[in-house]
Structures are given as C-alpha cells and as structure tokens.
Amino acid sequence: MLAVFAAGVSAGAVNTAVGSGSLITFPVLLATGMPPVTAAVSNTLGLIPGSISGAIGYRAELGGQGRRILRMSVGALLGGLTGATLLLTLPATAFERIVPALVGLALVLIVFQPRIGESVRRRRERAGGAAHPDGGPLLLTGLTLASVYGGYFSAAQGIIYMSLMGMLLDEPLQRLNAVRNVLVAVVNTAAALFFLFSADFDWTAVALVAAGSALGGSIGARVGRRLSPTVLRALIVAVGVVAIIQLLRP
Template sequence: MTLTHFIFLLIAGVVAGLLSTIAGLASLASYPALLMIGVPPVIANVTNTAALVFTGIGATFSSLRELKGHWAELGRILILVTLGGIVGSIILLKAPASSFEKVVPFFIGASGVLLLISGRSPKNPDLAAATGPRAATKGQQALIIVAMFIVGAYTGYFGAAGGVIMLAILALISTERFTVINAERNVAGFASNAIATVIYSFTTHIAWLLVIPLGLGLLIGGYIGPAIVRRVPVKLLRLVIALAAFGLAIDLFIKAYF
C-alpha cells in the first residue's frame, strides 16, 4: 500500500463515517474507494465490513447522550441484528452477493419512502417531542422482531445501505427523537458489522492493511457525525437521507438491469 493509497482511504473513511452516522450510507464512499485502488469486489466487500466496525465505535462514544435510558431497548435490537448478521454472513460465504443485486435497489428505495412516511405521523410529525416507544400489538411486535432480524441478515450478507433501511424501520416502530433512533441504529449497525467481521476473519481474506487507514477515517467521521445530527433540523435530515437513498437505489437499479 502506497502513501497515496493510505491518504486516499483515510479521506474516504472520514466521508464514509459521516455518511454512515448521518444517513446510514457509508458504503456509498468506502466500498467504491477500495475498488478504485484495485481491490477485487469480494475482498473489498469483507474489508469494507471490517473497517465499518470503527465508525460504530466512534458513533457509539459520541452518542452516549442520546443512548442514556435506552439501553434495554437497544439490547433487544442488538440481539436480533446480531443473530441476523450471523445468518447473513454465512449465506454470503455460500452464495455471491451479486445474486442479491436485482432486489437491493427496491429495498433501498422502499427505505427512503418509509423514512418520509414515518416523519408524517399526525401525533408526532417530526419526532422532535417524542417521549418513548410506541405501544405495539403482539402482531406488530412479531413483525418488528422479524424485520430487525432480516435487516441484520441483510447487513451481514450484502450491506449496501443497510443502515438507512434499519433507520427507516426504527423510525416506524418508535416515537423517540430522531437523534435517539439514529444513535440506536448506529450501534446496531456496529453489532452487525462486528459479528460479520469475526466470521470473515476465520473464513475468508480481509485486507487488514487497508482496514487501518479506512477504519481510522471511519472512526473520525463516525465520532463527528452524531454532533452534526444534533444540529440539523429533523425534517431536513429526513429529506436529505431519503433523497440519498433514492439516488443510490436508482444507481444500483441501472447497474443491475442495464
């Protein structure tokens, strides 16, 4: 690895860390950066997953204020996404992620729609004054369990925009402030990536030398991101994230079908 590659990955990591903690779209910057320096797609995928662990570390320490009083709820989410991440990682080792390419654009596009819809609740239009989790029926609780497990598996298997999909689900099932659900999503994404990295480290090749600069940048960006989220208007933040999701969905749709 040259000094130029080191600096390039460090900068890409900072950008990806910001995108991760603010919009759940880290792979929009980090994965292409690895491809641009000549890393094969499969190795780039698992190396990117390993590096993303660092943005979770930075975001978690920076979000302790938002997470206070929410550890029990977060614990349940972590169990579900971790189990899902294990399943998704195993599936990736058996089947190439390319087999998922044709449906991923629709998942990402749907997450953008969910984010916009979840912010238009008559009782709580912008989640700015939320006080606690929304009461759910047993059927809704079952759907929540399934949804969080699936998004964990998705993150462990393919990963692209897994954070924004998770954010959309959390926004629908919680009436907490947006900064709180964004913090929960950051920690949940950290858990999914961490368990996937452990599995990959024993079963496939991770380019650890490239993880260093990319991970350092992700750590920095991940720490800065939550501070930005606290200062940006919630409605604007939702709109920007949704538009970014739509843009990524269109890009992946074109690559998959044309």
C-alpha cells in the same frame, strides 16, 4: 492510500449522521483493484471503529434505551452472522434485484413516517392500547431481516432500520438514529468476526478505513445531532436515492 483513508473519514461521518457510508468506501476499494468479496469484508471490518465512535457521540440520545438496544442487538447479531454466511456462499448477483426495491420502499416509509406514525398512534388510542416500548415482535423481526442484508452488504442498511423504527416506535428521530448506530456496529462486528475465520482481508485497507472511519464517526455525530428532524429526514432520503442509483448501475 490517501484516497482510501479519505473515503474512510467520509464514510464514517456519513454513516453516523445518516447511514450508507459503504457507498463511498466500497467503490474506492474496488478502484484499487481489490476483488469484490475481499473489498466487502475489508470494508465491513474497517468501518467498525466508525460505528463505535458514532455511537459514543450519540450517547446522550442513547440514555434510557439500554433494554431496548439489548433486545434489538440479539436480532442484529444473528442477522449479521447470517448475512456474512450468505456473502461467502451466494453468487455476487443474488441481491442485485431486490436491494434497490428494498431501499426504495424504505425511503417511501421515511418520507411518510410522520403521517404513518400519527395514524398508528390514533389507531392505538381508539383501541385503548399502549405502544410497545420495543416495537414488539414485528419490529424485532424486521430489524433482524434488515441485519441479514447488512451482514451481506452494509450499504443503506441504516435507512431500512430508520424506516422500520420510525413506524413502530414513538421516539424522536435523533434517538432512533442513536439506536441505528449501535445496531450497525453490532452487525458489522458480528460479520467481521465471522470473516476473520473464513475470508481474506486486505489489512492495509482495513487499517486505513478503520482510522478514517473512527475520525469521521466522531465528526458525523457532532454534525448529525444538530440536525432538525426535517433536515435529517431529507438527508436520509437524498443519500438513499444516491444508494439506489449506485446499486442500479451496471
């Protein structure tokens, strides 16, 4: 119980600051002897309080983004529900091959995001166009598809969100991180509500992860908001590399 609670605190902090906290809680839940699907759905429900407390911690960076978040949350909600459905219907190995490649591509995009963003801005200026305030249909489609993956298995979904928003939105990295926290909360909540009626939970694990992640989310917000864009980007890449190694392990 102490290990699960500690994993919840760590995951909440990591999720809020850079994402991929499920890489901490999910293995710990499996180590207790819990079946994989039960561990996945219990983890999803338990991490909701951490996502909410993290989003509250980033409330200053969320200012002026209400309309954008509302629009993106629709795609996140639909994607999360779709991913939750796939978790209960597809074999456990369905995403094993594509997920590491997807996370790897997201990391490459994050590393080169400043150059890509500058290139996109110069091209837009030459064409005489203005940036779409919400990233346009391309970003909404990409975030919705990423949310499908998030509803299926939440590890590293935030990295994919950050890579997509970094390319298509002209915003500081911390403001994008704030939006990421909200979208993760929406996806986890949508998936958890679906699981409530169709899957088995370990309620002791849910309570322990929830309490830990709520505390960790608050800590992660205080730390994450102080990081420079360069340090934040480096941490996201480091966590992403760990995620790929974990996902490729037999």
